[in-house]
Amino acid sequence: MTITAPLAEDTKLGPKAGGLYRHQNFATGLIVGILSAVIGWVISHALLQDSNWGSDMVVTVTLVSWVVGFNIGIGSFNAIFRWSLGHDEDHEDQLYGAGVGQGWKRYFKFCTDHKVVGTQYLVLVMVLFGVGGTLAMMIRTQLLTPNSQFMSPETYNSIVSIHGMIMIIATIIMVSGPFANFIMPIMIGAKDMAFPRLNALSFWLVVSAVPPILGSFFLGGVPAGWTTYAPLAVQAPPAMDAFAITICTFVLSVTVAGINTLVTVLTMRTKGMTPGRLPIFVWGSIIAGGLGLYAMPAFLMAQSAMITDRVVGTSFYVAMQGGTGWLYENTFWIMGHPEVYVILIPPVGALIEIASTFSRKPVFAYKVMISGIIGIAALSIMVWAHHMFTTGWAPTLADPFMLTTELISIPTGIVFLCMVGTIWRGSIWTRLPMYFLYLFLFNFIVGGITGIYLSDVPVDQYFHGNMFVTAHFHYTLLGGGMIGAAGAVSYWYPKMTGRMLNERIGKTAFWIIAAGIQITYLGQFWEGFQGMPRRVANYAQIFQHANDMSSVGAYILMTGWIVFLYAIISSWRHGVKAPANPWHAKSLEWQTSSPPPLENFLVDPVVTSDPYGYGEDDLAPQRQPQPVSAEAGSTTGGAH
Amino acid sequence: MSSEEKRDEIAAVVEPVFRGGPLWRRPAGKVLILWVPMTIIGILLALYAPRYLFPADMSVEQEAVKTTFILFTALAAPVAAVVWGIALYSIVGWRKKSGKSDTPPEDGPPIRGGTIATTIWLGTSVILVVVLLVWGMAELSSELAPQQNAMQVNVTGQQWQWTFSYPGTGVTSTKLIVPEGRQINFHVTSEDVTHGFWPVQLGVQIDANPNVTTLISATPNKLGTFDVRCSQICGLNHAYMETTGTTVTQAQFNAWLVSHGASATSVHSYAMSAK
Numbered sequence: 001m002t003i004t005a006p007l008a009e010d011t012k013l014g015p016k017a018g019g020l021y022r023h024q025n026f027a028t029g030l031i032v033g034i035l036s037a038v039i040g041w042v043i044s045h046a047l048l049q050d051s052n053w054g055s056d057m058v059v060t061v062t063l064v065s066w067v068v069g070f071n072i073g074i075g076s077f078n079a080i081f082r083w084s085l086g087h088d089e090d091h092e093d094q095l096y097g098a099g100v101g102q103g104w105k106r107y108f109k110f111c112t113d114h115k116v117v118g119t120q121y122l123v124l125v126m127v128l129f130g131v132g133g134t135l136a137m138m139i140r141t142q143l144l145t146p147n148s149q150f151m152s153p154e155t156y157n158s159i160v161s162i163h164g165m166i167m168i169i170a171t172i173i174m175v176s177g178p179f180a181n182f183i184m185p186i187m188i189g190a191k192d193m194a195f196p197r198l199n200a201l202s203f204w205l206v207v208s209a210v211p212p213i214l215g216s217f218f219l220g221g222v223p224a225g226w227t228t229y230a231p232l233a234v235q236a237p238p239a240m241d242a243f244a245i246t247i248c249t250f251v252l253s254v255t256v257a258g259i260n261t262l263v264t265v266l267t268m269r270t271k272g273m274t275p276g277r278l279p280i281f282v283w284g285s286i287i288a289g290g291l292g293l294y295a296m297p298a299f300l301m302a303q304s305a306m307i308t309d310r311v312v313g314t315s316f317y318v319a320m321q322g323g324t325g326w327l328y329e330n331t332f333w334i335m336g337h338p339e340v341y342v343i344l345i346p347p348v349g350a351l352i353e354i355a356s357t358f359s360r361k362p363v364f365a366y367k368v369m370i371s372g373i374i375g376i377a378a379l380s381i382m383v384w385a386h387h388m389f390t391t392g393w394a395p396t397l398a399d400p401f402m403l404t405t406e407l408i409s410i411p412t413g414i415v416f417l418c419m420v421g422t423i424w425r426g427s428i429w430t431r432l433p434m435y436f437l438y439l440f441l442f443n444f445i446v447g448g449i450t451g452i453y454l455s456d457v458p459v460d461q462y463f464h465g466n467m468f469v470t471a472h473f474h475y476t477l478l479g480g481g482m483i484g485a486a487g488a489v490s491y492w493y494p495k496m497t498g499r500m501l502n503e504r505i506g507k508t509a510f511w512i513i514a515a516g517i518q519i520t521y522l523g524q525f526w527e528g529f530q531g532m533p534r535r536v537a538n539y540a541q542i543f544q545h546a547n548d549m550s551s552v553g554a555y556i557l558m559t560g561w562i563v564f565l566y567a568i569i570s571s572w573r574h575g576v577k578a579p580a581n582p583w584h585a586k587s588l589e590w591q592t593s594s595p596p597p598l599e600n601f602l603v604d605p606v607v608t609s610d611p612y613g614y615g616e617d618d619l620a621p622q623r624q625p626q627p628v629s630a631e632a633g634s635t636t637g638g639a640h
Numbered sequence: 641m642s643s644e645e646k647r648d649e650i651a652a653v654v655e656p657v658f659r660g661g662p663l664w665r666r667p668a669g670k671v672l673i674l675w676v677p678m679t680i681i682g683i684l685l686a687l688y689a690p691r692y693l694f695p696a697d698m699s700v701e702q703e704a705v706k707t708t709f710i711l712f713t714a715l716a717a718p719v720a721a722v723v724w725g726i727a728l729y730s731i732v733g734w735r736k737k738s739g740k741s742d743t744p745p746e747d748g749p750p751i752r753g754g755t756i757a758t759t760i761w762l763g764t765s766v767i768l769v770v771v772l773l774v775w776g777m778a779e780l781s782s783e784l785a786p787q788q789n790a791m792q793v794n795v796t797g798q799q800w801q802w803t804f805s806y807p808g809t810g811v812t813s814t815k816l817i818v819p820e821g822r823q824i825n826f827h828v829t830s831e832d833v834t835h836g837f838w839p840v841q842l843g844v845q846i847d848a849n850p851n852v853t854t855l856i857s858a859t860p861n862k863l864g865t866f867d868v869r870c871s872q873i874c875g876l877n878h879a880y881m882e883t884t885g886t887t888v889t890q891a892q893f894n895a896w897l898v899s900h901g902a903s904a905t906s907v908h909s910y911a912m913s914a915k
Contacts, residue, residue, distance in 0.1 A: 229834055231832075232875055324852075365752070366753070391847040392855070425667060425748060425751065427744070427746055428731065428736060429744050452772065456772065461843065461846075462843050466871060526693065531840040531869070535878065
């Protein structure tokens with residue numbers, strides 16, 4: 001049974017539809033971006049070379065020119081230019097902009113279709129994880145032996161910094177990018193995001209933010225860790241300017257995406273999709289989006305002041321001229337702690353969907369769960385100074401911040417209650433996504449409990465700045481967040497690609513990853529107990545066993561991810577065709593074809609219940625979802 | 641099946657969690673059977689693992705770190721065991737044979753929440769948080785309490801070494817020598833970027849910031865050497881910014897000061913000082 005005939009295939013557009021968009025793609029973006037960077041370099045070099053602002057100003061101007069030029073070249077601002085000239089886009093232009101009739105080429109264009117943007121994000125996330133993972137392998141190789149000569153301390157320090165920041169960027173977008181863009185609008189029955197152009201802009205801003213941070217390796221390297229504390233970062237080589245420009249561009253992207261997510265859910269829900277019927281993943285996306293809107297501007301501010309300190313001689317962070325590094329540390333962590341939950345809440349939401357679908361049970365305590373997520377988000381903006389317990393800043397605030405930090409374990413406990421409550425007495429269907437849920441339950445308990453030690457100020461005075469912290473947040477962000485994202489990939493893969501993920505390879509990858517995480521990070525906990533500081537290129541003999549364990553685990557972990565990547569790529573090319581609803585799930589995204597057509601549904605869906613009505617078909621007929629299109633009413637049918 | 645019948649059926653499924661049948665026949669009982677040994681293993685680990693994991697403690701503060709670590713682990717073990725117990729049992733007890741098939745198993749019971757379970761869960765976590773918090777605050781206030789015979793040591797970080805000076809005596813050293821049995825107030829500052837002053841086995845640390853003096857106290861209570869490391873990345877040779885510290889008796893300490901050029905009177909007044 002053919003459920004829908006995708007609009008993309010049978011719509012013919014006129015030869016001029018799209019206007020300038022017809023000639024723009026990733027290549028023109030690169031060309032204009034590089035040209036613009038060269039012009040920026042020539043002008044700033046000529047004007048400023050001899051001034052005392054020197055190379056920092058040149059690097060800043062060049063890289064800002066690159067970001068602006070790339071986005072002009074790929075067409076991010078076409079519509080704005082058009083409107084400013086008094087023209088508007090007609091329907092055909094908009095269809096062209098949504099990628100109609102362009103086949104695979106639309107993935108390399110400024111495409112407004114949320115499904116294209118979601119897929120672009122998925123690929124970008126995998127590329128970024130590849131880069132960050134490679135850097136991680138270099139770090140672990142350096143740490144195989146004490147006094148290793150694999151890298152110089154200078155190279156090592158900059159690799160540590162860039163590994164951290166690339167991974168933070170990748171984890172922030174790993175679920176909000178692919179799934180909040182591709183899946184979330186379909187889940188609420190929308191045709192697209194509220195602001196499709198901003199959606200595409202948010203993606204291409206991230207792409208244009210990547211070359212500067214990688215370029216930092218050729219500009220002297222960032223020696224200050226991903227946190228780039230001042231005053232060390234103020235004195236760092238011009239690489240720090242590149243780093244700051246990456247941050248500022250990325251913050252713009254997250255802000256734009258956050259607004260888009262919020263407005264989409266507020267205004268684009270289909271008929272009957274009341275707040276009480278929203279899937280938890282949608283709740284997670286908007287809460288994370290809103291939290292990002294609160295958090296990320298602080299980072300923009302922190303890094304803008306960093307640029308001005310470095311380039312034009314302000315002294316926000318320079319103690320000798322009246323500034324203070326604590327200002328940076330505060331603004332950084334005002335971003336930094338909520339950001340952790342911007343990363344974690346979307347994967348948690350995805351895992352709740354998985355728990356319900358593969359236990360064949362409704363979500364346990366739906367409203368309590370949402371209150372829990374809101375509680376986490378609200379508390380997370382009041383805990384930032386627990387990263388600063390040992391800085392000496394405001395010692396009198398140690399008690400209040402210890403209180404707020406430990407309070408977070410209550411709503412986090414609710415998340416666990418909801419997950420195990422959903423599994424409780426369920427009919428456990430052990431497909432691949434469910435594996436990742438179990439791994440999350442294991443890893444996140446470890447990550448959460450080790451976080452409680454760190455929230456206790458006296459204990460933190462031993463563990464702060466120590467490999468224990470590194471192991472703790474890798475357990476949460478990788479063991480929790482990335483595992484949740486892997487679960488989301490395996491869950492929504494059929495919907496996004498139209499093919500089934502090869503579960504045999506996927507499960508092989510799963511076991512390697514699961515083992516790799518434990519070996520790597522239990523090794524790092526051991527280093528931490530013994531007293532090994534973070535971010536050191538060399539260490540004393542006593543730490544060698546723990547480091548060897550961690551490095552071997554890291555190689556295993558990388559192998560696991562490579563196998564998982566292989567499963568994703570090979571299934572994308574040769575996988576079995578996916579039915580519309582392979583998991584027999586009840587939320588809206590499964591009621592349309594895989595992949596969905598342009599604008600997602602042939603008939604506007606009408607929602608009459610929440611998507612968790614498992615086992616309630618007889619009990620409460622009003623919970624049965626309405627058919628969403630003439631032929632797509634099959635909620636229980638198998639393969640087509 | 642009518643709605644009432646279905647409701648009765650659900651009630652029959654939901655209620656045995658708390659009522660009906662011998663406990664070990666019910667899922668709750670089976671989870672309990674998993675929970676008890678997991679909790680016991682967790683508490684045993686909490687009691688015995690730290691002595692092998694941490695370096696030998698050399699101060700009152702580091703002993704407190706170890707005690708807190710043991711307490712928190714013992715409190716966390718039952719919580720982790722609940723989650724892992726349910727997860728583990730669910731795979732064994734509720735996994736359906738159609739695990740690998742393309743069609744899902746029959747739907748589970750539509751349990752949409754449980755007031756009792758939620759209340760117990762929330763109540764337990766609130767109690768645990770209160771315990772953690774009260775413990776942490778008590779510990780912190782005892783650590784901050786000024787001692788009668790405290791002694792001041794100035795610590796200066798610079799890229800990439802530590803310098804310790806003993807005010808009033810004119811003695812400056814790159815090795816940290818402290819007397820046993822009295823509170824040492826470290827007054828920490830930096831000449832360039834932010835460093836992290838971390839005398840490892842003393843169990844305390846504080847950042848060294850330029851233009852600011854930060855304060856941390858430790859009371860060494862065992863003789864011997866300990867490590868002093870930098871816990872805050874500070875540039876190229878951050879990894880090498882370490883030195884050794886030694887805890888000696890007060891008499892040895894005074895002698896050491898004199899041997900480094902301090903006058904006997906200044907040593908006497910320094911040793912007697914209470915700051």
